[in-house]
Amino acid sequence: MTRRLFAASLAVACLALAACDNKKPTNNKNGTTDDNPSDNVDIGNPLFAPAPYKPAQAGARAPDPVTVPMANVVILRKVDLPSEVDGAVRWVGVEVDEATAAGLPPTDVFRNPRDKKAYRRLVPGEFVKRGQIVAFLDDDQAFIEWQGANTKAKAAKDSAAAYVRTVEKLRQIVQQQREGAQKGIVPLQELYNSEATLARYQADLVDHEGSAAVSAAEAERAQVALNKRTLRAAEDGEVQQILKQPGEGVRPSEPVLVIHNFDRLRAVGNLPKEYLSVVAPGQDVTLETPRDVPAGTVFDQHTTSKPIAAVAVTTVGGKPVIVSAGEDGWVYAWDRDLNRLGSWRQPAGVRCLAVTRAGTDPALLLVGGANGTARVYDLGHPEKKEPVREFEGRHDGGVAAAAFSPDGKFCVTADDHAIFMYDVVSAKRKYTFPAREHHSAITALHFTPQGRVVSAGREPWVRVWVVGDQNARVEHRIDSRSGDVPMPGVTDDGSRLLLDADKTRLDVFHLQDLRKERPLVTAGEGGRFTTFTAWSPALDGKDNHLIATTGGVEGVVQLWRAPTGDARGAEVARLVTRGNAAATCAAFSPAAENGFVVVGTRKGEVHLWPLPTETEVRTQLTSTVRHVEQSIESSGRTVNVLVDFNNQKLLGNHYLLRPGSAVTLVIRPKQ
Numbered sequence: 154m155t156r157r158l159f160a161a162s163l164a165v166a167c168l169a170l171a172a173c174d175n176k177k178p179t180n181n182k183n184g185t186t187d188d189n190p191s192d193n194v195d196i197g198n199p200l201f202a203p204a205p206y207k208p209a210q211a212g213a214r215a216p217d218p219v220t221v222p223m224a225n226v227v228i229l230r231k232v233d234l235p236s237e238v239d240g241a242v243r244w245v246g247v248e249v250d251e252a253t254a255a256g257l258p259p260t261d262v263f264r265n266p267r268d269k270k271a272y273r274r275l276v277p278g279e280f281v282k283r284g285q286i287v288a289f290l291d292d293d294q295a296f297i298e299w300q301g302a303n304t305k306a307k308a309a310k311d312s313a314a315a316y317v318r319t320v321e322k323l324r325q326i327v328q329q330q331r332e333g334a335q336k337g338i339v340p341l342q343e344l345y346n347s348e349a350t351l352a353r354y355q356a357d358l359v360d361h362e363g364s365a366a367v368s369a370a371e372a373e374r375a376q377v378a379l380n381k382r383t384l385r386a387a388e389d390g391e392v393q394q395i396l397k398q399p400g401e402g403v404r405p406s407e408p409v410l411v412i413h414n415f416d417r418l419r420a421v422g423n424l425p426k427e428y429l430s431v432v433a434p435g436q437d438v439t440l441e442t443p444r445d446v447p448a449g450t451v452f453d454q455h456t457t458s459k460p461i462a463a464v465a466v467t468t469v470g471g472k473p474v475i476v477s478a479g480e481d482g483w484v485y486a487w488d489r490d491l492n493r494l495g496s497w498r499q500p501a502g503v504r505c506l507a508v509t510r511a512g513t514d515p516a517l518l519l520v521g522g523a524n525g526t527a528r529v530y531d532l533g534h535p536e537k538k539e540p541v542r543e544f545e546g547r548h549d550g551g552v553a554a555a556a557f558s559p560d561g562k563f564c565v566t567a568d569d570h571a572i573f574m575y576d577v578v579s580a581k582r583k584y585t586f587p588a589r590e591h592h593s594a595i596t597a598l599h600f601t602p603q604g605r606v607v608s609a610g611r612e613p614w615v616r617v618w619v620v621g622d623q624n625a626r627v628e629h630r631i632d633s634r635s636g637d638v639p640m641p642g643v644t645d646d647g648s649r650l651l652l653d654a655d656k657t658r659l660d661v662f663h664l665q666d667l668r669k670e671r672p673l674v675t676a677g678e679g680g681r682f683t684t685f686t687a688w689s690p691a692l693d694g695k696d697n698h699l700i701a702t703t704g705g706v707e708g709v710v711q712l713w714r715a716p717t718g719d720a721r722g723a724e725v726a727r728l729v730t731r732g733n734a735a736a737t738c739a740a741f742s743p744a745a746e747n748g749f750v751v752v753g754t755r756k757g758e759v760h761l762w763p764l765p766t767e768t769e770v771r772t773q774l775t776s777t778v779r780h781v782e783q784s785i786e787s788s789g790r791t792v793n794v795l796v797d798f799n800n801q802k803l804l805g806n807h808y809l810l811r812p813g814s815a816v817t818l819v820i821r822p823k824q
Contacts, residue, residue, distance in 0.1 A: 194587060197623025201560055204602035207648040207696055209663040210670050210718035217721070219432055221794060221818040222675075224422030224440075228415075228812045229797065232388045233408035237381040240290035242397045242409065246272040247279075247287060265289070267296065277394060280806040281386040281412065288397075288409050290382035299375035306372035309365035316358040323351040390414035391806070415808045418800050422818045423791035424781065431822045432781055438796050440774040441817040442809055443711075443724040448731040450761040452491055455479040461753025462503050464740045465518075468511040469532050473742050475751055476518055476532075477759045478503035484520050486535045489749065489761065495535025500524060504551050508532065509561035510645075511743040517541075517577065519564060521552025527566050529577070542580040546573070554608075556600040565606050565620075567595035572608055574620065586625045590616050596639035601647025605664065609641050615652060617664060629667050634660075640685040644698065645743070651688065651700065656681035659702070661716060671716035673700065675724070681705045688715070689741040689748065693767065699725070701739045701750055708733025710752050714770050724817070725770050728762050730754050772809065774798050778820065794818065 244263040254262045254271035261274040272286070281287055327347045333339030394411040397403050420440060424432060452475070455461065459480040466475050474494065478484045480502045486495040497520065505521035509532075516532040520540075525547035528540040548568035555566045557577070564575045572586035572595065591610040599607040606618040606625065613636045617629035631652065634641075638653040647664065654660040654672065659682055661670040675682065681704045689699035698715040700722070708730045716722035730736060734754035741764075742748045748764040776798035785792055796818060801809040810816065 192627055194624045194626045196619060196621030196626050198621055199604050200558060200563055200620060200622055201604065203604040204559075204647065206603060206663070206665040207644075207646050209648075209665070209668050210696070218439075219424070219428050219820040219822060220674075220721075221422035221424055221820065223815045224420040224794075224796070224818045226810050226812055226814040226816060227419050227421060228413050229417050229419050230388055230390070230414035232386075232390070232412040232414070234287070234384060234387060234410050234412060235406050235408045236290060236384070236403040237405055238290070238378070239402075239404055240292075240382060241402050242399050243289040243291050244272060244274075244399055245288045245395055245397070245410065246275045247281065247285060249273045263289075267292075275392060275395065275410075277392050280391050281389070283386055283389050285386045286383055287386050287392075288384040290384070290403070292379055292382040295375070295379045295382055299372070299379045302368070302372040302375035306365070306368035309361070309368035313358065313361040313365040316354065316361045320351065320354050320358050323347070323354055327351050384409060386412060388412050388414045389416070413812070415800050415811065416802075418798060418810060418812065419779070420796045420798065420816055420818060422794050422796070423786065424794040426785055426790060426792055429781065429783070429792060432778060432794060432820055433822075434778050434780055436778045436823060437821050438776050438778055438798075439819040439821075440776065440796070440798060441723045441819060442772060442774060442814075443816075444726045444765075444769070446726050446728050446762060448729060448760055450489075450491065451731055452477065452485070452487055452759040452761070453757070454485055454487075454493060454496075455481055455483055455757040455759075457481040458757045459502075460737050460755040461757060461759055462737070463506040464738050464751050464753045464759060465506045465508040466740045466742045466751060467508040467513075467516055467532065468743060469516045473744075473749075474508075474516070474532055474535075475740075475759070475761070476506055476508060477751070477753060478506050478520065479753075479757055481757070484518075484530075486518070486532060495530075495532075495537075497530060497538065497540075499528075500526075501551075505554050507555040507557050507564065509557045510559055513557075513561040515561075517557070517561060519555050519557070519566075521548075521555050521566060523551040525549065525551055525568065527552050527555065527564075527575075529580070544575050544580045544582070546582050548573075550594075553595050554598040556598040556606070558600045559602045563600075565598050565600055567598055567608065569594040572598070572606070572618075572625075574625065583622070584624050586618065587627070590614075590627060590630075597641060599643040599647075601643065601664070603647045603664070605647065607643050607650060607664070609639065611636060611639055615641070615650070617650075629664070631662065631667065637681070637683050638686055638702075640738070642686040642688045642700070644688045645690055649688070651686045653682055653686075658682075659686060659700075671718065671721060673702075673713060673716055673722040675702075675704065675711070684736065685739055687739045687741060687750075689750070689764065690743060690745045692745045692770070699741070699750075699764065699770070701728075701741070701752070703736045703739075707735045710736050710739065710750075712750070712765070721819070723773070725772075726765055728752065728760070730760055731758060732756060734758065772801070774801060774809070794820075 263272045330339045330344045330347050334344045390412040393413050397409045462478050462480050464477045476486050482499040482502050484497045487493050501522050501524035504523050507519040509517045518530045518532050520528045527544040529542045531541050550569040553567050557564050564577050566573050574583040593611040595610045597609040606620050609615045613634045615631040618625040619628045634652045635655050642651045650662045652660050659673040684703045687701045700713040700715050702711045710728040712726040714723045714725050734756040736752050738753045741750050752760045776796050779797045780795040782793040
């Protein structure tokens with residue numbers, strides 16, 4: 154009995170211990186727990202003098218506007234340029250000078266037999282001006298009729314003019330005879346005969362002037378008929394379609410070509426019906442206009458189409474150096490012009506990279522292998538094939554994440570279970586972070602200038618650690634993320650963390666006290682965040698940043714203007730990868746001036762895009778609400794809101810927006 158009682162007591166004790174081990178930490182208002190042993194660790198002295206935090210972007214915040222994502226841009230001014238008469242198309246083209254015509258193939262040039270001018274062939278996509286000649290119909294018969302009518306009108310006009318002169322002379326004769334009759338010199342009978350002759354010629358003049366007017370009208374009618382066989386653009390705009398080719402017949406009102414004017418367009422958005430009583434015509438609207446940017450510079454030297462596991466950017470000798478690693482086991486260092494600076498073949502696939510910060514001497518690269526090794530290479534001498542050192546101790550399951558301290562003297566690495574602190578010079582492991590803070594594979598590490606390490610895993614937990622020369626202690630616990638973004642971003646100044654609150658919202662935390670700032674929100678077709686977030690350096694020396702994310706549309710990396718205390722985050726560009734390959738990782742150059750972003754893909758390529766200019770980042774259009782439809786859409790949830798706006802013209806005939814574009818409407822109802 155005693156043995157049974159002892160065994161039962163032991164079982165109860167084990168169950169109680171297991172329950173305690175699995176108990177989830179309870180956060181207090183500072184994000185820490187009072188009963189977790191890792192909160193009371195003696196971390197020793199700071200590793201380096203910590204930098205201060207940038208101030209939180211707080212202050213008075215205006216009420217959030219009504220946001221309508223994915224509003225469709227449609228054409229307002231469309232011209233189907235018709236023929237006004239029956240006929241056959243002779244030419245569709247625009248006038249050019251002789252030098253231009255001489256350089257074109259003869260089949261692309263038409264010389265008008267009437268005015269001897271040269272016209273080149275018009276093709277879709279070209280822009281034309283209002284009133285510009287764009288096409289000719291066969292006009293031989295109309296020209297002959299116009300010539301006859303014009304000749305007749307000229308003869309009638311000349312005849313009427315001759316009668317005018319005759320009448321004027323007769324009037325002078327009558328006047329002289331009247332004066333002579335008064336003096337008794339001229340007989341009255343002669344005077345009466347002259348007056349009768351004048352009256353007859355005046356009557357004939359009326360007939361001739363009438364005939365001249367009729368002939369002029371007939372000539373004008375013939376001119377109009379001839380002119381109708383010359384088609385002129387009714388609008389400034391782009392030729393969308395050419396519906397009739399030379400030799401084809403055309404009937405009255407049948408269009409020959411289609412012209413679209415892009416100067417003024419309309420955005421049609423789906424407004425949630427609950428805003429029917431809030432949004433009204435005349436209210437101010439901002440149109441956020443992200444640009445679609447195609448793949449430009451592509452580094453495709455990785456030997457296979459296996460995914461790119463990691464990318465990183467630093468500077469060596471004042472010049473940017475990009476490092477990319479693939480699951481094929483190859484690591485490459487290259488410059489912005491795609492010149493390969495160095496390459497290192499790893500014995501196994503690569504899971505992560507880390508580089509020292511710009512200006513650090515020596516410039517180092519850490520390669521985290523799938524076999525558990527962490528090797529360090531000298532980026533200042535990329536021609537050297539051998540690592541300068543290898544960190545002691547092999548990681549379980551591979552090196553999943555790594556980060557250098559801002560001074561490059563220390564490094565943190567993580568595997569699927571633990572985080573380690575290393576001395577970079579000696580490659581010795583200083584200590585292991587307290588255990589049981591993460592219960593899944595660690596996917597991201599950030600080492601901040603404030604002497605903090607931010608760690609994230611695949612579970613909804615993030616830890617902010619204070620690190621010393623003896624150990625690390627948890628300073629903040631964040632247990633309120635979705636886990637959809639396994640690689641959350643931290644600003645290079647260490648002040649802000651971007652975390653996935655849910656699929657459509659990223660929360661911005663100020664890391665000093667976990668104060669929440671204005672979030673980044675997405676919606677619409679690409680309305681979810683996944684995989685990674687990355688911050689650019691501060692733009693123009695100000696606390697403004699760009700953010701790179703990936704989400705619902707495969708092959709598209711979204712570039713955002715980061716939210717600030719007084720402005721919501723706005724999408725400024727959509728970077729489209731070659732072949733719409735899904736993005737796996739991203740990194741910004743460390744300097745905003747001539748800055749760029751690099752993105753690795755699942756197809757083993759690395760894309761490089763220059764950062765948009767300040768003007769492009771701030772480009773927005775403004776207008777007012779034109780109309781809010783009262784009928785609810787078939788979905789039962791939205792109504793159409795219409796916004797007409799003046800489009801912005803860029804260089805040449807390029808416009809900021811085209812029909813079919815998608816914009817976000819930001820409506821600010823009057824308070």
